[in-house]
Amino acid sequence: MTATFISIWIFAFALGGTAIGALIWAVKSGQFQDINEGARVIFDEDEPEGVVNDRFPSKGTQMNETSAP
Amino acid sequence: MKDSNLNIVETHSTEPVNENLVVERVFEIDQSCRQVVLLWYASAVFWLLAGSLLALIASVKMHSPGFLAGAEWLTFGRVRPAHLNTMIYGWASMSGIGTTLWLLARLTKQRLVWREALYLVAIYWNALVAIGTIAILTGHSTSVEWLEFPWWSSIPIAVGFFVINIVTFKMLATRKVDHLYISLWYLFGATIWFPFLYLGGTLLIHFRLAEGMSMMTANWWFAHNVLGLWLTPIGLASAYYLIPKVIGRPVHSYYLSILGFWTLAIFYNWAGTHHLIGGPVPAWVVTVGVVGSMMMFVPVITVAINHHMTMIGHFRKLAISPTLRFTVFGAMSYTMVSIQGSLTALRTVNETTHFTHYTIAHSHLGVYSFYTMIAFGAMYYVMPRLVEREWISSKLIVTHFWCVAIGMAMYWIGLSWGGIEQGLMMNDPDIPFLDIVKRMVPYLYSRSIAGTLMTIGHVAFAILVWKMLRREGEWLTGPTLFRKTPVAEETLTVEESLTQSVSK
Numbered sequence: 001m002t003a004t005f006i007s008i009w010i011f012a013f014a015l016g017g018t019a020i021g022a023l024i025w026a027v028k029s030g031q032f033q034d035i036n037e038g039a040r041v042i043f044d045e046d047e048p049e050g051v052v053n054d055r056f057p058s059k060g061t062q063m064n065e066t067s068a069p
Numbered sequence: 070m071k072d073s074n075l076n077i078v079e080t081h082s083t084e085p086v087n088e089n090l091v092v093e094r095v096f097e098i099d100q101s102c103r104q105v106v107l108l109w110y111a112s113a114v115f116w117l118l119a120g121s122l123l124a125l126i127a128s129v130k131m132h133s134p135g136f137l138a139g140a141e142w143l144t145f146g147r148v149r150p151a152h153l154n155t156m157i158y159g160w161a162s163m164s165g166i167g168t169t170l171w172l173l174a175r176l177t178k179q180r181l182v183w184r185e186a187l188y189l190v191a192i193y194w195n196a197l198v199a200i201g202t203i204a205i206l207t208g209h210s211t212s213v214e215w216l217e218f219p220w221w222s223s224i225p226i227a228v229g230f231f232v233i234n235i236v237t238f239k240m241l242a243t244r245k246v247d248h249l250y251i252s253l254w255y256l257f258g259a260t261i262w263f264p265f266l267y268l269g270g271t272l273l274i275h276f277r278l279a280e281g282m283s284m285m286t287a288n289w290w291f292a293h294n295v296l297g298l299w300l301t302p303i304g305l306a307s308a309y310y311l312i313p314k315v316i317g318r319p320v321h322s323y324y325l326s327i328l329g330f331w332t333l334a335i336f337y338n339w340a341g342t343h344h345l346i347g348g349p350v351p352a353w354v355v356t357v358g359v360v361g362s363m364m365m366f367v368p369v370i371t372v373a374i375n376h377h378m379t380m381i382g383h384f385r386k387l388a389i390s391p392t393l394r395f396t397v398f399g400a401m402s403y404t405m406v407s408i409q410g411s412l413t414a415l416r417t418v419n420e421t422t423h424f425t426h427y428t429i430a431h432s433h434l435g436v437y438s439f440y441t442m443i444a445f446g447a448m449y450y451v452m453p454r455l456v457e458r459e460w461i462s463s464k465l466i467v468t469h470f471w472c473v474a475i476g477m478a479m480y481w482i483g484l485s486w487g488g489i490e491q492g493l494m495m496n497d498p499d500i501p502f503l504d505i506v507k508r509m510v511p512y513l514y515s516r517s518i519a520g521t522l523m524t525i526g527h528v529a530f531a532i533l534v535w536k537m538l539r540r541e542g543e544w545l546t547g548p549t550l551f552r553k554t555p556v557a558e559e560t561l562t563v564e565e566s567l568t569q570s571v572s573k
Contacts, residue, residue, distance in 0.1 A: 004278050015265055019334055031249060038248050039319035051317045054390040054450055057459040
């Protein structure tokens with residue numbers, strides 16, 4: 001039983017340690033600097049801000065019309 | 070075609086399109102995920118159908134006990150856990166891993182690593198879920214909820230989780246962007262912590278390291294974490310990527326999103342013991358769970374504010390984007406299910422709702438209305454980009470959405486209402502138990518009807534996915550024009566005319 005408890009504690013501390021480690025790493029490596037720019041990393045020239053890029057596959061929607069061959 | 074597309078882009082962006090970048094993203098990054106993610110997704114849809122069938126059988130048995138009562142492997146005690154496990158380890162986990170791999174590649178801006186291994190792991194995973202489900206149906210269930218697969222099926226699944234874990238680390242180490250987008254944090258939370266939780270949970274339960282009430286404590290600590298540290302982060306990662314991406318607007322407050330992640334990481338794994346309210350465990354064990362559940366208000370409110378504020382002014386786009394429609398439905402359900410969950414964790418509320426249908430309604434609001442709807446949304450976005458074809462029919466998508474949305478609403482309202490009545494009646498010692506059973510029958514019928522609607526939606530979705538995999542849709546064009554180079558465009562026109570002539 002003691003072995004079980006010891007392994008559970010080691011396990012718990014190791015996992016909790018990863019969280020604390022990740023937080024420290026994030027602060028040190030500047031992940032939280034310039035924080036609002038981070039929100040823009042998902043956009044690029046092909047899928048830019050301000051453009052809807054998903055729609056129903058029907059013929060009538062405006063997105064299809066402007067780019068239909 | 071090319072010109073008109075460039076026009077769209079230019080009106081919104083001052084910078085010219087960098088063709089190399091587009092080609093890199095589409096051909097290198099998206100295409101590197103193609104076979105792997107499609108296999109995980111297709112398997113997920115198979116388990117969704119299997120799980121729906123098992124769910125329907127279980128649901129009908131609740132109001133018509135004679136239904137299929139002759140076959141011992143279809144008794145309620147086997148069908149119901151088989152439903153739960155195929156949905157969690159088959160549908161939810163496999164669709165989640167598919168989305169995770171695609172998001173990892175896109176957000177770290179590099180090709181997916183270990184593709185062959187991930188392909189093999191998908192096959193291995195399918196085999197284990199199949200073996201485990203058959204084991205449950207043939208009476209080899211462990212009878213520990215959420216871990217019913219016998220150890221020889223359950224523990225090997227951990228290998229699959231650890232492969233995903235290592236892939237995540239590799240992708241993180243070789244990433245081509247400095248900044249980790251918020252979705253990546255959620256995905257790391259899921260893929261780095263959950264494999265250990267899974268291993269810990271399965272070892273504690275299967276090797277009887279924890280017995281009696283400590284087994285139940287381990288059981289609910291684990292089971293709640295399947296939702297809290299596996300499905301929830303994957304669902305939120307997907308929503309945090311897809312909502313801004315589809316409407317073309319950055320997240321309302323990036324600061325709040327990061328606060329939300331860290332508070333979820335700190336609080337969610339404490340919440341599991343609220344399942345043991347009223348049970349013979351030390352009071353503090355339950356109190357820890359109740360406090361953890363109440364603290365969940367912090368991450369939930371940050372996510373709710375963030376998604377709502379991002380969507381404000383863009384709600385009309387729900388009409389044109391299937392992805393957005395499913396994802397926003399899921400995101401709203403996340404707020405609802407979490408607030409409901411925190412309140413249900415209070416001892417005073419739990420006194421009435423514990424051991425009633427209310428709990429079943431609540432868990433479906435979490436795994437279905439929140440997680441599954443977001444998984445559908447992600448699949449509607451990802452699959453056309455991998456196969457480079459359109460979805461075959463808007464009507465089927467609309468059918469899918471309304472069947473599952475109405476089905477889910479009916480399911481939740483019926484069982485929540487019924488569950489509260491049931492709880493109040495059970496707390497009144499003057500009411501004979503059989504009266505309560507009879508009182509619940511209409512609600513149980515409503516559950517079967519709701520389940521049938523949801524299954525019809527799943528069949529519509531399965532048809533769409535099948536046609537997508539068979540590449541029967543139109544070539545993908547529109548704002549995300551995948552083929553930019555003149556050479557590629559020629560092939561597109563040829564192929565397109567071919568498909569058109571075939572369809573005629």
